[in-house]
Amino acid sequence: MLFYPVGVASATEGTKASRSKGERTRAAILGRAVDLASVEGLERLTIGRLAADLGMSKSGLFAHFGSKLDLQLATVAAAAERFVAMVIAPSLDAPDGAPRLRAMAEHYFDYIATFEGGCFWGSTASEYDDRPGPVRDAIAASMEAWIVELVRQSEAAGVTDPDRYAFELYAVVMGANSRYRLSGDRRVFDLARAALARLEAELAS
Amino acid sequence: MLFYPVGVASATEGTKASRSKGERTRAAILGRAVDLASVEGLERLTIGRLAADLGMSKSGLFAHFGSKLDLQLATVAAAAERFVAMVIAPSLDAPDGAPRLRAMAEHYFDYIATFEGGCFWGSTASEYDDRPGPVRDAIAASMEAWIVELVRQSEAAGVTDPDRYAFELYAVVMGANSRYRLSGDRRVFDLARAALARLEAELAS
Numbered sequence: 001m002l003f004y005p006v007g008v009a010s011a012t013e014g015t016k017a018s019r020s021k022g023e024r025t026r027a028a029i030l031g032r033a034v035d036l037a038s039v040e041g042l043e044r045l046t047i048g049r050l051a052a053d054l055g056m057s058k059s060g061l062f063a064h065f066g067s068k069l070d071l072q073l074a075t076v077a078a079a080a081e082r083f084v085a086m087v088i089a090p091s092l093d094a095p096d097g098a099p100r101l102r103a104m105a106e107h108y109f110d111y112i113a114t115f116e117g118g119c120f121w122g123s124t125a126s127e128y129d130d131r132p133g134p135v136r137d138a139i140a141a142s143m144e145a146w147i148v149e150l151v152r153q154s155e156a157a158g159v160t161d162p163d164r165y166a167f168e169l170y171a172v173v174m175g176a177n178s179r180y181r182l183s184g185d186r187r188v189f190d191l192a193r194a195a196l197a198r199l200e201a202e203l204a205s
Numbered sequence: 206m207l208f209y210p211v212g213v214a215s216a217t218e219g220t221k222a223s224r225s226k227g228e229r230t231r232a233a234i235l236g237r238a239v240d241l242a243s244v245e246g247l248e249r250l251t252i253g254r255l256a257a258d259l260g261m262s263k264s265g266l267f268a269h270f271g272s273k274l275d276l277q278l279a280t281v282a283a284a285a286e287r288f289v290a291m292v293i294a295p296s297l298d299a300p301d302g303a304p305r306l307r308a309m310a311e312h313y314f315d316y317i318a319t320f321e322g323g324c325f326w327g328s329t330a331s332e333y334d335d336r337p338g339p340v341r342d343a344i345a346a347s348m349e350a351w352i353v354e355l356v357r358q359s360e361a362a363g364v365t366d367p368d369r370y371a372f373e374l375y376a377v378v379m380g381a382n383s384r385y386r387l388s389g390d391r392r393v394f395d396l397a398r399a400a401l402a403r404l405e406a407e408l409a410s
Contacts, residue, residue: 039335041246117335126331129386130244130322140387147384164403167380167396174383175376179352181334182345191372198369198407 026064029054030078037075038117042124042135047071069134076138079120083142086111088149097157098203101150101169105196108173109189118181121146122174146170157203168199231269234259235283242280243322247329247340252276274339281343284325288347291316293354302362303408306355306374310401313378314394323386326351327379351375362408373404 019027029050036053037045046068051058065071091103112119121143128136150166159165176192179185224232237259242250251273256263270276296308317324326348333341355374359367381397384390 041332118331123331125383125387126323126328127246129383136387143387161399164396164399167384167393168377168400168403170384171376171380171397171400172373175372175379178330178334178379179372179375182330182341182348188372191369192376194366194369195373195376198373202403 026074027078029056029061029064030074031082033071033075034079034082034120035116037079038115038120038123040117041127042072042075043127043131045072045075072135073138076124076135076142079124080142080145082114083111083121083146086114097153098200100153101157102196102200104150104153105169105173105192109176109192112177112180119174119177122177122181159203165199165202169196172196172199231279232283234261234266234269235279236287238276238280239284239287239325240321242284243320243325243328245322246332247277247280248332248336250277250280277340278343281329281340281347284329285347285350287319288316288326288351291319302358303405305358306362307401307405309355309358310374310378310397314381314397317382317385324379324382327382327386364408370404370407374401377401377404 032054033045033050036050040049047058047061047065050056050071051061054061061071065074087104087107090107091100094100094103117123121139124139125143128139147166147170150169151162154162154165154169157165172192172195176188179188234255238250238255241255241258245254252263252266252270255261255276256266259266266276270279292309292312295312296305299305299308322328326344329344330348333344352371352375355371356367359370359374362370364370377397377400381393384393
């Protein structure tokens with residue numbers, strides 16, 4: 001079952017050492033684009049806006065991305081790459097099922113602290129849910145891949161209704177992100193951990 | 206304890222019959238503004254954009270709202286009024302505690318179907334979490350009022366950790382909204398209802 005978000009396999013093929021200077025520049029630009037989109041939204045992420053933020057020329061950016069749509073799709077792919085690198089990959093050592101789910105949730109809480117504007121997916125999913133097109137499709141495919149992975153691990157944990165269980169896991173971690181972003185109160189992560197502990201206790205009963 | 210979102214008390218003082226024509230016009234304009242904001246975002250809700258959508262003159266709208274900020278704040282208040290009218294008020298017949306929580310969740314699912322762009326709060330919370338100012342403050346106050354009410358009813362239901370319980374309720378209903386908006390799959394509401402049933406079973410144990 002494919003769970004890596006769209007575009008990630010190719011983006012992660014080269015290791016840091018083997019990437020060319022052009023690839024490294026592109027990755028650095030996209031890292032900034034992901035953060036900017038998490039703060040200002042993906043729709044406002046134009047080549048001009050990003051060039052101004054980076055202190056680069058627009059023509060320099062056009063060499064990497066031919067259009068606003070190219071840039072937006074590359075940003076979604078880079079956000080998926082960050083998600084895989086920070087949430088999925090470091091959890092792979094944990095056995096399938098409950099330990100993997102616990103590891104992914106903890107890494108998710110670390111991961112959202114790396115964004116200036118909160119979880120990229122939390123910001124862009126609500127921004128694009130009413131904007132049909134390739135950007136929305138790319139965001140939806142990545143979110144779907146995350147849900148599929150949560151369902152797969154819920155099955156491995158022996159849950160009888162993995163779709164419901166995965167939905168709850170998704171709701172708790174995304175809910176923690178949105179509550180934290182608006183309230184600024186870090187205690188919401190304690191509430192989310194208590195909710196996850198309660199979900200895990202369900203496995204034992 | 207105050208749980209009605211900011212601005213709602215005054216907005217609901219007049220009944221439909223006693224409202225003047227000007228008040229009814231203003232309410233109709235704001236109803237459209239809430240929907241437009243749920244689709245396009247609140248930041249794009251300018252007097253010019255709303256006037257074009259309604260086929261009204263900009264000067265006609267300026268008679269109701271002196272500035273974009275006035276319009277945005279009035280739209281947040283109107284969204285809070287819709288939330289109270291559709292989620293809180295119809296649940297007041299249910300006794301405090303578990304029955305009230307169940308009623309509010311069901312009315313919430315009906316209520317989000319009334320928006321063109323999904324729950325106003327789901328859309329605007331992530332849009333404004335990084336934009337300090339009076340609009341963000343008004344959104345945060347309304348969200349906080351909703352959480353406070355969920356905590357109050359969780360206490361009435363006899364939960365030992367009402368903050369955690371209220372957070373889970375919030376996460377499940379908001380998670381259902383965001384998953385539905387992006388996937389278009391109505392089965393997410395079945396998953397959310399199963400999650401709420403599981404939360405309610407916790408009360409009996």
